[in-house]
Amino acid sequence: MKIFTGFSFKRFAAVVIKEFIQMRRDRMTFAMMIGIPVIQLVIFGYVINSNPKFLPTAIVCADHSPFSRSIISAMRTSEYFSIAQEVDSEQQAADMLRRSEVQFVLSFPENFSRELVKGQRPQLLLELDAADPATVAYAVAAVEGLVDSALQKDFKGALRRPPDSLVDIRIHRCFNPEIKTQINIVPGLLGVILTMTMVFITSLAVTREKERGTMETLLSTPVKPLEVMTGKIVPYILVGYIQITLVLGLAETLFDIDINGSILLLYLTAFFFITANLAVGVTISTLAKNQLQAVQMSVFFFLPSLLLSGFMFPFRGMPEWAQWIGNVLPLTHFLVIVRGIILRGADFMDFAGHFLALSIFLVAVIIIGLLRYRKTLD
Numbered sequence: 001m002k003i004f005t006g007f008s009f010k011r012f013a014a015v016v017i018k019e020f021i022q023m024r025r026d027r028m029t030f031a032m033m034i035g036i037p038v039i040q041l042v043i044f045g046y047v048i049n050s051n052p053k054f055l056p057t058a059i060v061c062a063d064h065s066p067f068s069r070s071i072i073s074a075m076r077t078s079e080y081f082s083i084a085q086e087v088d089s090e091q092q093a094a095d096m097l098r099r100s101e102v103q104f105v106l107s108f109p110e111n112f113s114r115e116l117v118k119g120q121r122p123q124l125l126l127e128l129d130a131a132d133p134a135t136v137a138y139a140v141a142a143v144e145g146l147v148d149s150a151l152q153k154d155f156k157g158a159l160r161r162p163p164d165s166l167v168d169i170r171i172h173r174c175f176n177p178e179i180k181t182q183i184n185i186v187p188g189l190l191g192v193i194l195t196m197t198m199v200f201i202t203s204l205a206v207t208r209e210k211e212r213g214t215m216e217t218l219l220s221t222p223v224k225p226l227e228v229m230t231g232k233i234v235p236y237i238l239v240g241y242i243q244i245t246l247v248l249g250l251a252e253t254l255f256d257i258d259i260n261g262s263i264l265l266l267y268l269t270a271f272f273f274i275t276a277n278l279a280v281g282v283t284i285s286t287l288a289k290n291q292l293q294a295v296q297m298s299v300f301f302f303l304p305s306l307l308l309s310g311f312m313f314p315f316r317g318m319p320e321w322a323q324w325i326g327n328v329l330p331l332t333h334f335l336v337i338v339r340g341i342i343l344r345g346a347d348f349m350d351f352a353g354h355f356l357a358l359s360i361f362l363v364a365v366i367i368i369g370l371l372r373y374r375k376t377l378d
Contacts, residue, residue, distance in 0.1 A: 040303075043322075047322040048307075048313050048317075049314065050134060052316045053080050054082040055316060057075065058093045058097075058104070058105045059086040059105075059107075060089070061108045062109060063111065065112065067151060068113065071124075071147055071150045080142050090105075094127075098344045100129065103139075104127065104128045105128075106125070108124065121166065122168070123170055124167050124168070128173055130176040133181065133184070135317070143171075151167065175343045180255075182257065184339070186251045186257055187257070187342045187343065190247045191334045193243060194273065195331050196302055197239070198274055199280050199298050199301060199302060200281070202232065203280075203281040203288065204295070205232070206285030207288050210290075211290060229282055229369055233275060233279065237278065240278075241267065244270055259341065261345040262347070263341075269337050269341075279362060280301060305330075309331040310332060327357065329361075333354035334358065337355065
């Protein structure tokens with residue numbers, strides 16, 4: 001073929017060497033080639049855990065007998081449950097479930113030991129946060145065997161009975177009784193969509209002005225850094241609210257997901273989340289030299305947000321160091337807020353800590369963005 005006629009390996013080698021030199025000079029692209037595989041390997045290798053253990057559990061015990069203590073002790077020593085607190089009332093336990101402070105609540109009735117000795121199969125109520133079915137599936141499956149094993153040690157000799165005749169365990173799945181995956185995924189998608197669009201669009205919009213030279217014109221005007229930054233952010237806040245309205249409408253229409261809490265509270269807290277992501281996009285644009293670098297930096301922010309926030313994999317199943325990283329990211333806290341409002345009917349005090357963390361992130365990113373923008377002025 002003519003295409004191979006006069007092919008020179010010397011010229012070919014020169015082009016290859018030139019590309020390697022260019023690759024070495026483009027530090028951002030080189031960092032992406034090395035960083036993305038490392039991030040994915042670490043996250044998928046160490047962080048992802050579809051069988052989370054030591055899930056926080058509250059105990060409501062109206063029967064302080066050796067039998068109830070045996071069951072509680074067995075749960076303490078198991079790998080699936082971590083007794084967070086023994087509370088006095090069912091209402092207090094329900095509030096802890098709504099605030100997502102615990103994953104399970106185990107309630108002992110008042111006459112538990114008396115009925116157990118008489119062979120009447122007393123009921124044990126296990127309430128669980130089933131908003132994310134994958135988080136609790138293995139733990140629920142282990143409950144019956146764990147309770148029977150604990151009680152068999154107390155029922156020996158003449159008291160010994162078949163395991164299936166000891167206790168009637170009633171499972172109450174809160175917030176997602178039908179165990180629908182969409183119940184957990186769709187509200188989470190709201191945060192993921194906002195993160196992706198707000199960060200990418202803003203970082204590209206500002207960087208595009210640099211490439212076209214219009215940023216130089218803007219810098220020559222008396223406009224101050226804070227005015228430029230807020231001016232770039234405000235139009236996209238409206239875009240973010242349009243996206244929220246669209247997602248909520250489709251969630252109710254296509255998946256029958258109702259908003260159990262205050263939609264006004266949801267829109268209010270979403271303002272801080274949208275602004276935080278827009279501020280990240282503006283900050284990235286002050287660091288990037290072109291649109292390609294802006295995309296690469298945005299991926300560096302979006303990928304950990306997607307994988308470490310608890311959207312794709314159970315957050316409580318991650319190792320502690322990964323949870324520390326995840327708690328720095330705004331998406332982690334917004335997921336708790338939006339799922340709390342939509343699924344649990346949570347009020348502001350139920351997620352005040354997460355709102356505070358989101359606000360601190362917003363202020364920190366705005367300060368960094370302003371400092372970086374001032375450098376571009378110089």
